[in-house]
Amino acid sequence: xxxxxxxxxxxxxxxxxxxxxxxxxxxxxxxxxxxxxxxxxxxxxxxxxxxxxxxxxxxxxxxxxxxxxxxxxxxxxxxxxxxxxxxxxxxxxxxxxxxxxxxxxxxxxxxxxxxxxxxxxxxxxxxxxxxxxxxxxxxxxxxxxxxxxxxxxxxxxxxxxxxxxxxxxxxxxxxxxxxxxxxxxxxxxxxxxxxxxxxxxxxxxxxxxxxxxxxxxxxxxxxxxxxxxxxxxxxxxxxxxx
Amino acid sequence: xxxxxxxxxxxxxxxxxxxxxxxxxxxxxxxxxxxxxxxxxxxxxxxxxxxxxxxxxxxxxxxxxxxxxxxxxxxxxxxxxxxxxxxxxxxxxxxxxxxxxxxxxxxxxxxxxxxxxxxxxxxxxxxxxxxxxxxxxxxxxxxxxxxxxxxxxxxxxxxxxxxxxxxxxxxxxxxxxxxxxxxxxxxxxxxxxxxxxxxxxxxxxxxxxxxxxxxxxxxxxxxxxxxxxxxxxxxxxxxxxx
DNA sequence: GTGATTGGCACCTAGGTGGAAACG
DNA sequence: GACGTTTCCACCTAGGTGCCAATC
Numbered sequence: 001x002x003x004x005x006x007x008x009x010x011x012x013x014x015x016x017x018x019x020x021x022x023x024x025x026x027x028x029x030x031x032x033x034x035x036x037x038x039x040x041x042x043x044x045x046x047x048x049x050x051x052x053x054x055x056x057x058x059x060x061x062x063x064x065x066x067x068x069x070x071x072x073x074x075x076x077x078x079x080x081x082x083x084x085x086x087x088x089x090x091x092x093x094x095x096x097x098x099x100x101x102x103x104x105x106x107x108x109x110x111x112x113x114x115x116x117x118x119x120x121x122x123x124x125x126x127x128x129x130x131x132x133x134x135x136x137x138x139x140x141x142x143x144x145x146x147x148x149x150x151x152x153x154x155x156x157x158x159x160x161x162x163x164x165x166x167x168x169x170x171x172x173x174x175x176x177x178x179x180x181x182x183x184x185x186x187x188x189x190x191x192x193x194x195x196x197x198x199x200x201x202x203x204x205x206x207x208x209x210x211x212x213x214x215x216x217x218x219x220x221x222x223x224x225x226x227x228x229x230x231x232x233x234x235x236x237x238x239x240x241x242x
Numbered sequence: 243x244x245x246x247x248x249x250x251x252x253x254x255x256x257x258x259x260x261x262x263x264x265x266x267x268x269x270x271x272x273x274x275x276x277x278x279x280x281x282x283x284x285x286x287x288x289x290x291x292x293x294x295x296x297x298x299x300x301x302x303x304x305x306x307x308x309x310x311x312x313x314x315x316x317x318x319x320x321x322x323x324x325x326x327x328x329x330x331x332x333x334x335x336x337x338x339x340x341x342x343x344x345x346x347x348x349x350x351x352x353x354x355x356x357x358x359x360x361x362x363x364x365x366x367x368x369x370x371x372x373x374x375x376x377x378x379x380x381x382x383x384x385x386x387x388x389x390x391x392x393x394x395x396x397x398x399x400x401x402x403x404x405x406x407x408x409x410x411x412x413x414x415x416x417x418x419x420x421x422x423x424x425x426x427x428x429x430x431x432x433x434x435x436x437x438x439x440x441x442x443x444x445x446x447x448x449x450x451x452x453x454x455x456x457x458x459x460x461x462x463x464x465x466x467x468x469x470x471x472x473x474x475x476x477x478x479x480x481x482x483x484x
Numbered sequence: 485g486t487g488a489t490t491g492g493c494a495c496c497t498a499g500g501t502g503g504a505a506a507c508g
Numbered sequence: 509g510a511c512g513t514t515t516c517c518a519c520c521t522a523g524g525t526g527c528c529a530a531t532c
Contacts, residue, residue, distance in 0.1 A: 036501095036502085038513095038514085039513090039514075039515095042500085042501095043500070043501095045500095045501090060393075076511090123513085136512075136513080137512085150392065151302075173512090174512065174513050174514080175502090175503095175512075175513075175514095176502080182502075182503095185501080185502080186501085186502075189500085189501065189502095190500090190501090190520080190521060191499090191500040191501040191502095191519090191520060191521060192500085192501045192502060192519090192520075193501085193519080193520055193521080194501070194502085194518070194519035194520045195501075195502055195503080195519080195520090278525095278526085280489095280490085281489090281490075281491095284524085284525095285524070285525095287524095287525090318487085365489085378488075378489080379488085415488090416488060416489050416490080417488075417489075417490095417526090417527095418526080424526075427525080427526080428525085428526075431524085431525065431526095432496075432497060432524090432525090433495090433496060433497060433523090433524040433525040433526095434495090434496075434524085434525045434526060435495080435496055435497080435525085436494070436495035436496045436525070436526080437495080437496090437525075437526055437527080
């Protein structure tokens, strides 16, 4: 059941919302979730996924997500711990991410879990791509809004049904601070598979140790050209580690 | 302007439609366009792209595409020519491909060309993926429908505005018959770049001539294992062509 | 035997990862 | 200096190509 933040008044008492990948979120939450933000925009991991019940199957709904500051502090990772370093930077006007299926019928939203994997976070205050703008080293709480409306223009603010799951809050960073968070991301995000230690000692780190620092490993093309130096580059000795 | 098929009565005389990539379509049309159909579904190339004018910017429209049999014949490619071999197979009930932006406002559809690149063709009569089912070796004419409606359920058949561009018709095939069509696809479809002759004599065909027929060219991984046989496989002599 | 179809594959496009070094 | 940010890159996922051999 939804561990929804209590301060939101839910207009439609019939709607039930459930965080799908709660276990994964809780693994991160127990350590202190961090989300990378970049100029060009970065996805969240874990992805926010939820299932819905109690919508009117024939009515139309728009689903949105936003990120609200969790407190008024700026943080810093010091001695393996997050500590407050001062007052928060001014929060940019909070953008709304509209789920791309919107608008859709209640039956559409209920027939399978809804994923917000395409949502992207940025630290670029001038972003033109519609990504959600955050301040680095600040805490944020994701919220989902379920709004019965035929289109964006007829949405009424007083018809928002807003939910938040406490275990999804995070600190925005430009580089991971806590190594345990990095490792959880590598272990569970399929796009980071290249950084997994595969157990046979052939980890990416081993490869990097064998690289000259200026060696650019292009995929070797099939070459009959004797001047092709691809294989020579691979035989280089390991550089002295700095 | 639209060389629309004459037999469709257009309810809304204000709507103007233009085939965007007409030159490319005409290159194929001059030779005899073929489209591959597969069990899992294959995209069309060229992609059907059009620009629209004369819609009500504030009204909602649904855009659809379907493929209708061009005649009642089954064809065969014989002596570098398409010839009729008999009567057509029964046509499956024609599925409609709904453009994924639907429903959207007139201004949305008009602000940039509309692409149907995600439409897929299949020869699987039992297809469950919503792809358009065609018979191989039959001729088809793509048609686009512009329908003012708020959603799929309130669409009225008498409000369809249907257009067809003669140069987009094609023969469905399971393997290309005309070599010139294959070459045009390779030259213009970015996903087929691997088959282009890059001008330096290093074409994919050269590589294939150097392959033993059972050689599976994995991307060489960085291997310190002396038993790795990747490079040996490449030194095989050219097989006698069958 | 002939002709059409299928499945596997190398080779692409397109784009999401964290690492490392450079930058501020 | 210390620390936060940026950029580039190898390495992935995901999936669209025509070719080829096998199959029907």
